[in-house]
Amino acid sequence: MTTAPTTRTAPPAAPKSRPTMPLTVYVLGLGIFAMVTSELQVSGLMPVMARGLDVPIPQIGYLISYYAFAMAVGGPLLAVALLRLRHKSGLMVLFALFVLGEALAAASPGYAVMVLARIVTGAVSGAFFGVALAVCVEVADEKLRGRATSLVLGGLMVGTVLGLPGANLIGQHWGWRASFWTVTALTAVVGLITAATVPALEKQEARSLREETAELKRPRLWAVFSTSTLVIGATYAAFSYFTPILKQVTGFGDGTVPLLLIAYGVATVIGNNVVGRLADRHTLPVLTAGLIALTAFLTLFGLLADQPVPAVVALLGTGLVGVTMNPALVTRVMRTANGRPLVNTVHTSMITMGVVIGSWAGGLGIGAGYGLRAPLWVGATLAVLGFLSLLPDLITARRIRRATDPAATTGP
Incomplete structure (x- = not known):
């Protein structure tokens, strides 16, 4: 007597686990938070630093x-x-140099030493952004890279919201040197956390300086960089002069303006998080919509800066769609070139140039006699130029979509 063979049903396939965000990403964001706090702290300590170093405020x-x-x-x-160091080793070297530079600033006996300290910490900060983004790309799952980038760059937003007023508060109560010593200690602690938590990544394939700089010879990459410069330039043309605009044009009092600037900072944190979630799948649409919105908000601000409600709406809108486009800008650069530290650092330099160009051009408008609204119109103009810089990519994307989807050409 034979028995019928039994059929075994295969166990159901285990559902694929969703990728999780590595702890390293948050630690890198903390490092950027510490360095951004150092970058911004001088702006709120000008009077006390001028007295302490015996120099005029413009110095x-x-x-x-x-x-x-x-x-x-x-x-x-x-x-x-x-270039030839492992990424984690590079991070630790940068932390050490930054701590030394910030400590030098805290103990500086005079203005010349302070200038040297600021040059050291500025150079380290620029390189740190590049290496941190390279590490972020390595440790984060491909599906999470846009959001991971936004979390790393979120340190910049949080530094504006918390780090800047915190450092200034310490400086006002205990002196400007205490503010610098606090940032020195904060950076040292973050460096120790980084050493303990960031994995020792595999050594990158050794590449010559010629190979590293080959990407920088591509005209398309510089066209992509230009969008980043224009986006940040548009934002900072306005942001650099928000305080006098809100006080002298809109008419807000001294007690209200700091609260509005904090609300602006909160808006940047929210916008950064939203853009980070969309940057991977919708890079160009996010940048397109963001630049159109930025142009609209700055135009609204320029037209109605003397009206409190529209001015506040425009202020918060600029916070939502200005520097918050950074994750999409970084994603676009990484898709155009490699994600190695040199390209990321040069991109950071182009973003920094946006800060310099925007604030400088806004000041020129005021100096030329066009009033405090001039920076808002300068910002709107730079935002329009930023949108125009996207047009080649938008046209290419449309052609590709038509080639792969005949329905897009013939219509319904």
Whole structure:
């Protein structure tokens, strides 16, 4: 007697687990938070630093320019010097240099030493952005890279919301040196956390300087960089002059303006998170919509800056769609070139140049006699130029869509 063979049903396939965000991403964001706090702290400590260093207030303002210039020019040079190191080793070298530079600023006996300290910390900050983004690309799942980038760059937004007022509060109560020492200690602690939590990534394939810089010879990459410069330039042309505009044009009091700037910072955090979730799958649509919205908000601000409600709407709208486009800008660059530190650092330099160009052009408008609304119109103009810089990619994407989807050509 034979028995019928039994059929075994295969166990159901285990559902694919969704990729999770590595802890490293959050730690890198914390590092950027510490360095951004250092970058911005001078702007709120100008009077006390001027008295402490016995120089006029404009001389203290130049410290911001020295930092930005060092970030834009020194950052790539420092990134080149670190090319042959593992990424984690490069991060630790940068943390050590930054702590030394910030400590030098805290203990500086005079203005010249402070300038040197700002140049060191600015160059380190520029290189750190590039290496941090390269590590982010390595550790994050491909599906999460846009959001991971937004979390790393979120340190910039949080530094504006929390780090800047925190450093200034310490400076006002315990002196500007205490503010610098606090950032020194914060950076040292973050460096230790990084050493303990960031994995020792595999050594990158050794590449010559010629190979590393080959990507930078591509005209298309510089066209992509230009969009980043224009987006950030448009935002900072306005942001740099928000305080006098809100006080002297809109008519808000001294107690209200800081609250509005905090609300602006919160808007940047929200916008950064939203863009980060959309950047991978919808890079060009996000940038297109963002630039159109940025143009609209800055135009609204320019037209109705003397009306409190429209001014606040425009302020918050600029926060939602201005610097928050960074994750999409970074994603676009990484798709155009490699995700290695040198390209990322040069991209950071181009973003920093946007800060310099935007604030400078806004100031020129005021100096030319066009009033405090001039920076808003300068920002709107730069946003329009940023949109125009997207047109070649938008046209190419449309052609590809038509070639792959005949229905897109013939219609319903």
